[in-house]
Every structure is written in C-alpha cells, then in structure tokens.
Amino acid sequence: MKKYISSILVMMCLFNFISIAGASQNNAKQEQKDAWEEAEKAKIVGPTQINLLDQAKITIPAHYEFIPQPQASRVMKSMGNGDCPEMVGFIISDKDNEEWILTIDYTKSGYIKDDEAKNWNADELLTSLKEGTKENNKERKQKGLSELTVNGWVEKPQYDAARHYLIWSIELAARGEKEKTINYNTYALGREGYLTLALVTDLKKIGSEKAIAQNLLAATEFVPGKRYEEFNSLTDNIAEYGLAALVTGVAAKKLGLLAMIAAFCLKFIKLIIIGVGALGVLIVKIFKKKKNEKDSDASETTEL
Structure with a gap:
C-alpha cells in the first residue's frame, strides 16, 4: 500500500x-x-540619424532598423539574458539574408589615454587574452557554462589615432557549440567615455559582413563638447585603464564585472560573454520570423 x-x-x-x-x-x-x-513599434528605420544618449550620433542607412531602450533590454531579457545597463540599443537588417545583430553600448569610463597603442604588440595582447580566458573558464565552469579556447586573431587590434577608433576581433571555440559565431568589436573614444559597436554574426560570413560594423563605426561621431580632442586635463576624469584594456579585458576586471554573464554587453566579450554569440543570431532569426508571420497574417486578413 x-x-x-x-x-x-x-x-x-x-x-x-x-x-x-x-x-x-x-x-x-x-x-x-x-x-x-x-x-517593432519602437524601431527607428533608416536612412536616418539617431542620437546616442547625449554623447553621439549615428547615421544608419536604408534597410537598417534601430531598436532603442527600454525595448532593446526587454527583448534581451525575454531571450534569457541579464541586465545590460550600458546598452543604448541594437541594430539589425530587414533583409532576409542578413542575420547579424550589432549592439551599441556606452561606457562612462572617463577619458582613455591612447598613447600605448603606438607600441603595443599583437602577440602579447593575444597571450594576455588566452591567459585571461583560461582563468575565466574556472568561473564559467562553476556557472555551468562551456569552457572557451582562444584560437587566434580574426582582426588584429587596429587603432586609428586621427578618428580615435579601435577595431579588433578574435576567434573562439566553445565546447559543445556546433555553429561558430563571432563578435567583431569596434570602439569610438570620446571625452567622457567610449562607445562599443559590436557585430555578432556567423564566423563564415565575417569576411564580407565586417564592413557593416566598420561602416557604422565611421557613421558614428561624438557631438561638440563630448569629443575626444576636447579633453580638458584640468577638469575631466581620466579612466583607470588604457586602450589595451579594451582588448585584454583588464577594464572588465577593474570594473568588477567578471561575474557578469549578461549576453550582449559585448564590450567585455573577450573574457566574459564570448560563446553566446549564437544567441544573438538566434534573436535576429526569431525577430524576422515573427515579422514575417505578422506580415503574412496581415496579408491574409486583407485578402479576406
């Protein structure tokens, strides 16, 4: 019984x-x-110019859609991601054959000195990334996340001193992941902090699609009063870290964010969030699927 x-x-x-x-x-x-x-209701469709807080402006072309806050964060949370308070919004394409997503974050770090870019060594930066990733794997393992391996540069760190732009990207492998995605990281430095424009796409497509991130970076500019060259050493705050930290991840450590596993805070992708790029591609696919379903329903209603 x-x-x-x-x-x-x-x-x-x-x-x-x-x-x-x-x-x-x-x-x-x-x-x-x-x-x-x-x-969908809040999206801003290109071609148009968009304000990025009170810091900068970005011009997006036709077929691009910008999802602002707070709608951008709600989408991320609905897909299982944590808070990403520095996100300004994200951009996607309305073309069916383009399944990338580009997130835009702003970090009020203070003025970042860029003099070290003159002498940095790509091999040394890569070694630092590998060591940092190995250390971070211990924490990822505790949180039930797959371990990561740095395979090498996809784009070695490049700094444009005239425009104050930084670009870099690495290839990583995560245990158990079948599809390889990549985060192509671009930065624009300002007087009080920096913008991160991070493209998430399929590794196989990065050769042709990295131009998307590069073009959007070139279409981004800080407004008067917030520009890098307007820095005033007597009044402005200086960041606790230099330019190389935006590559090696030291910035993330200094900000105490190593425990943060929030997908799409992509400026810290090198040590914290790499391996969730596939989720970004998935979000775009789901968004477009829902849009197509909505358009299909509207069409059927019209025919009736």
Whole structure:
C-alpha cells in the first residue's frame, strides 16, 4: 500500500512539475512575443540619424532598423539574458539574408589615454587574452557554462589615432557549440567615455559582413563638447585603464564585472560573454520570423 501511495505521489509530483514547466514555457513565449511587438513599434528605420544618449550620433542607412531602450533590454531579457545597463540599443537588417545583430553600448569610463597603442604588440595582447580566458573558464565552469579556447586573431587590434577608433576581433571555440559565431568589436573614444559597436554574426560570413560594423563605426561621431580632442586635463576624469584594456579585458576586471554573464554587453566579450554569440543570431532569426508571420497574417486578413 505504501509503495502504491508513493507511486501515486511521484506521478502527482511529476505531473505538477510538467504543468509548471509548461506554464513557465508558455509565459516565456508570450513575453518574447510581447517584447518583439513592442520593439517593432519602437524601431527607428533608416536612412536616418539617431542620437546616442547625449554623447553621439549615428547615421544608419536604408534597410537598417534601430531598436532603442527600454525595448532593446526587454527583448534581451525575454531571450534569457541579464541586465545590460550600458546598452543604448541594437541594430539589425530587414533583409532576409542578413542575420547579424550589432549592439551599441556606452561606457562612462572617463577619458582613455591612447598613447600605448603606438607600441603595443599583437602577440602579447593575444597571450594576455588566452591567459585571461583560461582563468575565466574556472568561473564559467562553476556557472555551468562551456569552457572557451582562444584560437587566434580574426582582426588584429587596429587603432586609428586621427578618428580615435579601435577595431579588433578574435576567434573562439566553445565546447559543445556546433555553429561558430563571432563578435567583431569596434570602439569610438570620446571625452567622457567610449562607445562599443559590436557585430555578432556567423564566423563564415565575417569576411564580407565586417564592413557593416566598420561602416557604422565611421557613421558614428561624438557631438561638440563630448569629443575626444576636447579633453580638458584640468577638469575631466581620466579612466583607470588604457586602450589595451579594451582588448585584454583588464577594464572588465577593474570594473568588477567578471561575474557578469549578461549576453550582449559585448564590450567585455573577450573574457566574459564570448560563446553566446549564437544567441544573438538566434534573436535576429526569431525577430524576422515573427515579422514575417505578422506580415503574412496581415496579408491574409486583407485578402479576406
């Protein structure tokens, strides 16, 4: 009798667990749907110029869509990501054959000195990245995340001293990941901090699609009063770290963000969030799928 009752209790617990899991999944899907619908209403379609806080402006071309805050964060959270308070928004393309996403963050770090870029060594920076990634793998393992391996540069660090632009990208491998995605990182330095424009796409497409990030970076400029060259050593704050830190990840350590596993805070991708790029591509696919479904429904309604 006890065995029979125990079996019933196990079945009841299992049924309750399945019911709760099912309800939770339905709630998650509904939240994703609501988040995307809100993003669709808030999107800014190119060609147009967009204000990036009170710091800068970016000009996006036709077929590009900018999702601002707070809608951008709601989308990220609905897909299982944590908070990313420095995100300004993200950009996607409305073309079906383009499944990239470019996030824009602003970090109020203070003025970052760029003099070290004259003498930095790409091999030394890569070694630092590898060592930092190995150390970070210990924390990733504790959190149940797959370990990462740095395979090498996709784009060696390049700094344009005239425009104060930084570009770099590395190839990483994560255990268990079948699809390889990449984060192509670009930065624009300002008087009070820096903007990060990070492109997430398929590694196979980076050769042709990195131009997307480069062009958007070139279309970004700080407004008067916030420009890098307007720095005043008597009044302005200076960052605790230099330019190389935006490559090696020292900036992340100094800001105490090593425990942060929030996808799409991509400026810290080198040590913290690499390996979730596939999620970015997935978000774009889901967004476009929902848009196509919506357009299809509207078409059917019109025909009726």
